[in-house]
Amino acid sequence: MSTVSAPPRSVTVRVPAKVNCELRVGPLGADGYHELSTVFMAVGLYDEVTVTRAERWSVTTTGPYAAHVPSGSDNLAMRAARLLARHMRVTRAPVAIRIDKNIPVAGGMAGGSADAAGSLVACEHLWGLRMDRDELMELAAELGSDVPFCLAGGIAIGSGRGERLAPVLARGTYHWVFALSSQGLSTPEVFGEFDRLTTDISVPQPEPSPAMMTALRSGDPEALGDALVNDLQEPAFSLRPALRAVLDAGLEFGALGGIISGSGPTVAFLTGSSEHALDLCVALTASGVVDQVTRAKGPVHGVQILPGPTRE
Ligand code: ATP
Numbered sequence: 001m002s003t004v005s006a007p008p009r010s011v012t013v014r015v016p017a018k019v020n021c022e023l024r025v026g027p028l029g030a031d032g033y034h035e036l037s038t039v040f041m042a043v044g045l046y047d048e049v050t051v052t053r054a055e056r057w058s059v060t061t062t063g064p065y066a067a068h069v070p071s072g073s074d075n076l077a078m079r080a081a082r083l084l085a086r087h088m089r090v091t092r093a094p095v096a097i098r099i100d101k102n103i104p105v106a107g108g109m110a111g112g113s114a115d116a117a118g119s120l121v122a123c124e125h126l127w128g129l130r131m132d133r134d135e136l137m138e139l140a141a142e143l144g145s146d147v148p149f150c151l152a153g154g155i156a157i158g159s160g161r162g163e164r165l166a167p168v169l170a171r172g173t174y175h176w177v178f179a180l181s182s183q184g185l186s187t188p189e190v191f192g193e194f195d196r197l198t199t200d201i202s203v204p205q206p207e208p209s210p211a212m213m214t215a216l217r218s219g220d221p222e223a224l225g226d227a228l229v230n231d232l233q234e235p236a237f238s239l240r241p242a243l244r245a246v247l248d249a250g251l252e253f254g255a256l257g258g259i260i261s262g263s264g265p266t267v268a269f270l271t272g273s274s275e276h277a278l279d280l281c282v283a284l285t286a287s288g289v290v291d292q293v294t295r296a297k298g299p300v301h302g303v304q305i306l307p308g309p310t311r312e
Pocket of ligand 1: 068069070074075076077099104105106107108109110111112113115116146185187262263264
């Protein structure tokens with residue numbers, strides 16, 4: 001006898017933050033955007049997104065980074081749900097979205113993109129849509145250049161604006177420490193500063209470096225620490241000079257490498273083990289140069305549906 005299960009009333013997913021192990025910025029295109037080459041790694045610092053059937057659309061945010069997250073239709077999770085509903089012509093679409101926000105806002109860790117990716121997958125499941133993975137990825141790219149990677153997770157090369165993903169041969173688990181700032185940095189402002197500081201008009205076409213590919217293939221955290229590079233680091237330092245002291249402090253306390261994550265202001269440090277990561281957290285906290293520290297392992301999976309949906 002076959003049983004037909006009722007559709008879920010509510011779906012919860014968890015979505016990881018990302019760090020850019022490498023971020024190369026190429027020439028400015030006619031569309032006003034730079035061609036990028038980046039190596040993303042998903043790390044175990046998660047937002048949880050819950051979607052519940054409702055009479056009207058709404059979004060609420062809880063958790064340590066709930067402040068500064070827009071509560072209306074500007075919220076990326078809401079935009080994602082509405083885009084999917086329109087695209088798939090879902091009737092009775094309204095959902096109440098709840099975001100438990102553990103990824104810093106405007107921290108260069110793709111928190112908003114993570115929520116958009118989470119909302120897409122949660123709504124797909126809630127509405128019983130069986131979508132082709134490529135179709136979902138295309139919608140993700142429409143929402144933002146980091147959204148496809150947040151869906152996929154793991155480690156990947158991103159090109160274009162970061163939305164075109166290619167797999168990377170990688171092994172190992174990496175232990176990161178993140179020095180967080182209480183005030184975010186705006187991504188467009190950091191790119192604006194990159195343009196202001198870049199006087200060389202012959203910026204080369206960006207591509208992943210052999211050193212990064214070799215390091216990831218070897219699974220050696222020391223090699224990865226040496227290969228970390230971010231073209232947005234100097235612009236971020238220029239806008240927020242105090243970040244240079246944070247990077248210096250982490251390296252002085254024995255990190256294998258350090259880098260501004262994405263457009264900052266989060267500073268990511270690579271360590272050799274979870275004990276090493278804990279020691280670095282303690283040293284950075286005691287130093288007083290950072291607002292807050294946290295640690296996480298990578299790579300981790302992209303969006304994951306959590307068990308236990310309530311049913312109608
Ligand atoms: P990236 O690393 O992709 O450049 P980021 O981590 O620097 O992104 P986000 O946390 O994604 O930055 O936030 C960027 C802006 O997006 C915020 O200023 C905020 O107003 C807006 N935003 C919209 N929806 C969300 C959301 N669900 N969570 C966080 N920010 C959001």
